[in-house]
Amino acid sequence: MPPSNPAERLRARAAAARPAGRFEPYARAPEHDGWDIPEEEHVLRTQVSVERPSRVISRNSSPDVPFDRSLNPYRGCEHGCIYCFARPSHGYLGLSAGLDFETRLIARPEAPRVLEAELRKPGYSVAPLAIGTNTDPYQPIERKMGVMRGVLEVLHAHGHPVSIVTRGAAILRDLDLLGAMAGQGLAQVGISVTTLDAGLAREMEPRAPSPPTRIRMIRELSRAGIPVRVMAAPMIPGLTDHELEAILTEARRAGAKAASMIPVRLPHEVAPLFADWMERHRPGLAEKVLGRIRDMRGGKLNDPRFGNRMKGEGEMAELLRQRFALSCKRLGFARSLPELDCTQFHLPPRKGDQLELF
Template sequence: MEHAAQPHGSRKASPGLRGRRPGGPAEPDIIGDRRRGRGAQTNVSGRYEREARTAFDDGWQTLEELPPIRTEVQVEKAKRIITRNSSPDISFDRSINPYRGCEHGCTYCFARPTHANMGLSPGLDFETRLFAKPDAAALLERELAEPGYVPRTIAIGTNTDPYQPIEREYRIMRQILEVLSRTGHPVGIVTKSALVTRDIDILAPMAERGLAKVALSVTTLDRRLARSMEPRAATPPKRLETIRTLAEAGIPVTIMTAPIIPALNDMEIERLLEAGHAAGARHAGYVLLRLPLEVSPIFREWLMAEHPDRSRHVLSVMQSMRGGRDYDSEWGTRMRGSGPYAWQIGRRFELAAKRLGLNAERRGLRTDLFKPPVPIGGQLSLI
C-alpha cells in the first residue's frame, strides 16, 4: 500500500516510498526538511526508466516524521579503471573515476545523468547513493603493466570529485596516487575539496619531478550562493586557502571558474581570477554552464526555488548562448557557447587572465619517467 504525502508547507513528512517498477528504484519522499543540505530539489526518474515518478500533494496527513536522507555507499567491483575518450575538445584522452555519484551535490553537475546508467535518479540519488571502487589502485597497477601501454596524463576529477567527503574513509584517491608516484606516471587533478592537501606528501615530490598538477574549481566568492548551489563542497575561502597551500608546496595550481552561469556568477569572473592569482594560482580556465539530459530540469528546479526573481533571465541568456536550447553538445562550442554573450564572457576572461599574468607559461607534464609496474608473477628488469 502506498502512503500519501503531507500537504505542502507542513513540517511533517509522509512515510514510505513512491511506487516503483519491478526491480527498479523507489523515489524517496522529499517533502519537508529531509533534503536539507542537498542540492537537487527532487529525485527525477532517469531516462532509462519505464515509469516516471513525481511527488505530489494528495491531501493526506501523517504524524510520522521521517529522518533526513542519508548518504549510502555501495562497493562497485569494476573490471577496469582507466576510462578512454577521443573527444576533440578536451585536453586528455584518459581518466579515472574512483567514485560514482558525488556528495557535494552541485546542482549544475554535468555528471548527474550517469546515475541513470545504474537505474538510479540523477537527482537526489546522485548525491546520496554513491558507489566506491576500492580495487581502483590494484586495477590501475595491472593496467599500467599491460604490454604496449603508452603513458599520457591521467585526469582525475573530470566526472565526480575524487576528494568528496567519503574519500576520508575510503582513501581510494590516495592509493591511486601512490601507484602513480611509484611508477612515475603524470596526473592532473580537478577538485573543489580541501582534502587534496592531505596528499601533499605525495603530490609535492611528484610535482617536483614534473608529474602532477591540481586545479581548484572556485565558482563564486559568495558564501550563500556557494552553500545553496554546492551544499557539501568546501566554502570559497577554504578553496582559496587550498590553492595557497598547494602553491606553497610547489604544486602547479589552476583556478577553474567553472561553471560560468549567466546573470548568476558571471559578474565575478575578474574577482575570481584576482583571488586565485593572489592565492598562488598561475593558470586559469573556465567552462560555461552545461545542462545535458536530466541536468536541465534539476537545475531549473533549483533556480526557481532559490532565485525565482531572476530565473527567467538566467535561462534566457543561457539559451542565447546555446542556439535557443538549454544545451548544445556540438564539439568546440559545448564548453564555451556561442553568440555575443558567450563572446563577451570569453574576452573578459582572456583580458583578466592576461592582466594578471595567468596562463603566461604552459608546460606539459613529463611522461619519460614512467616505469611500468611488475605484474603479479612477472619478472623484474635486469637493467
Template sequence: MSPPRQPLPHRGRGAVSSPHARFEPLAREGFDDGWDIAEEAPPLATDVAMEAARSIISRNDSPDIGFDRSINPYRGCEHGCVYCFARPTHAYLGLSPGLDFETKLFAKPNAAELLTRELSAPGYVPQAIALGANTDPYQPIERRLRITREVLEVLSKSGHPVGIVTKGAMVTRDLDLLGPMGRAGTAKVAVSVTTLDPVLARRMEPRASAPRKRLEAIRALSEAGVPVLVLAAPLIPGINDHELEAILEAAHAAGAREAGYVVLRLPHELKEIVRDWLVEYYPGKAERVFAILREMRGGRDYDAAFGTRLTGTGPYATLTARRFETALRRLGMARRGGLRLRTDLFVPPVRGAPGQLSLF
C-alpha cells in the same frame, strides 16, 4: 489541478528535486490534494555501495578535452553541486540524477589494483591521466575510503603523469605525494572555484569545501611546488558570472598560474534540476538565466557541439571570453593547458606481492 507543494530543500543537499531517470519505464508525479503543507524535508543519509570494477582507466576521443584517459574512483558525488554535468550519468544506473546522485554513491575499492595491472600491460604508452574528470576524487567519503590516495600512490611510484580536478580542500592531505610529483613535472591540480560568496556556495555546492578553504588549498599546493590552475566553472548567467575577475584575482594571489572557465551546461535531466533550484532560491532570475543560456546555445537549453559546448556562442559568450582574456593578461596568467606534464619518467609498475621481483 494545482501544482504540488514542494517540501523545503533537504539540509546539506544541492538538488531540490529528483527527476525521473530517462531510461526507466515508470515515472511518478506528485499532485496537490489540498492537504500537504510545505515543511522542512528530513535529512538524507549517504549510502555507499562497493563496486567491483573490471577496468579503471576510461578513454575518450573528445577533441575539446585536453586528455584522452581518466580515472574516477567514485560514481555519484556527495558534494551535491546542483549544476554538475555528471548528474545525468546516474540514469544509467536506474537512479535519479537529482538527489540520488549525491546520496547513492558507488566506490571502486579495487581501483589501485586495476591501475597497476593496466599500467603494466605490454605496450602501454603513458599520457596524462585526469583524476576526477567526472566526479570529485576528494569528496567527503574519500576521507574514510582513501581510494584516491591509493591511486596516487601507484601513479607516484611509477612516475606517471596525473592532472587532478577538485573542489575538495582534502587534496592537501596528499601533499607528501603531490609535492614531489609536482616538482618533477608529473602532477598538476585544477581547483574549481565557482564563487567567493559563502552563502551562494552553500546553496549551490553544499558539501564541497568553502571558497576560503579552496583558496587555502591553492596556496598550500603552490607552496609545495605543485602547479595549480583555477577553474571558474561553471559560470551561471545572473548568478555568479559577475565574479569571474574576482575569482581569477583571488586564485592568482593564492598561487594559481593557469586558469580556465566553463559556462553552465544542461544535458538531459540537468535542465530540470537547475530550473527547480533556481525557482527555489532565485525565482526572479530563473527565466532570465535560461533565456541567456538559450541565446548562447542557438535557441536550445543545451548544445553538445564540440568546441562550443563549454563556452557557448553569441554576444554573451563573446563578452565573457573577452573579460576572461583581459583578466589573464592583467594578472599574467596562462590559459588552461599551457603546462604539459612529463611522460619520460614513467616506469611500469611491477605486479605481484610487495617486494616480489618480475620474471621478465
C-alpha cells in the same frame, strides 16, 4: 519536476526530488494512500555502495578535452552542485540525476589494484591520466575510503603523470605525494571556483568547501610546489558571471599559475534540475538567468555539439571570453600549465619478481 518525498528532510542538498532518468520507462511520484497516518520524518542520509570494477581507465576521443584517458574513484558526488554536468551519468546505474546523485554514491576501493594491473599490461602507452573530470575524487567520503590516495601511490610508484580537477579540501591530505610528483613534473591540479559568495555557494554547492577554503587550497598547493590552474567554471550568466574578474584576481594572489573558464552547460536531466533550483532559491532571477543561458546555447538550455558545448556562442559568450582574456593578460596568467613528463614511466619491481642481471 516530481515532488520530493514529504517524509524526507533534506539537509544541505541542492536537488529537491528524484526525477526519472532518461533511460527509465516509468516515473515515480509520492501518492497519498488514503490513510491519515503521517509517515515518520527522517533526514535523508548519504549511502555508499561498493563496486569492484574490472578496469578503471576510461578512454575518450572528444575534441573538446585535452586528454584521452581518465579515472573516477567514485560514482555520484556528495558535493551536490546543482549545475553538475556529471549528474546524468547516474542514469546508467538506473538512478536519478537528482537526489540519488548526491546521496547514493558508489566507491571503487579496488581502483588502485586494478589501475596497477592496467598499467602493467603489455603495450600500455603512457599519457597523462585525468582524474576528476566526471565526479570529484576528493568529495567527503574520500577522507574515509582513501581510494584517491591509493591511486596516487600507484601512479607515483610507476612515474605516471596525472592531472587532477577538484574542489575538495581532502586534497590537502595528499600534499606529500602530490608535491613529490610535481617536483618530477608528474602532477598538476585544477581547482574549481564558481563564486566567492559564501551564501550562494552554500545553496548551489551545499557540501563543497566554501570559497575561502578553495582559495586556501590554491595557496597551500602552490606553496608545496604543485602547479595549479584556477577553473572559473561554470560561469552562470546573470548569477555568477559578474564575479569572473574577482575570482581570477583572488586565485592569482593565492598562487595559481594558469586559468580556464567555461560557461554553464546543462545536459539532459541537469536542465530541469537547475531550472527548479532557480525557482526555489532565486525566483526573481530565474527568467533572466535561464534566458541568458539560452542566448548562449542557440535558444536552448544546452548545446551538446562538439566545439560549442565548452564555450557557447553569441554576444554573451563572446563578452565572457573577452573579459577572461583581458583579465588573464592583466594578472599574468600563463596560457596553460607546463606539460607533464611522460618519460619517467616504468614498472616498479614487485615481491617475487626475478631481478635483472644488467
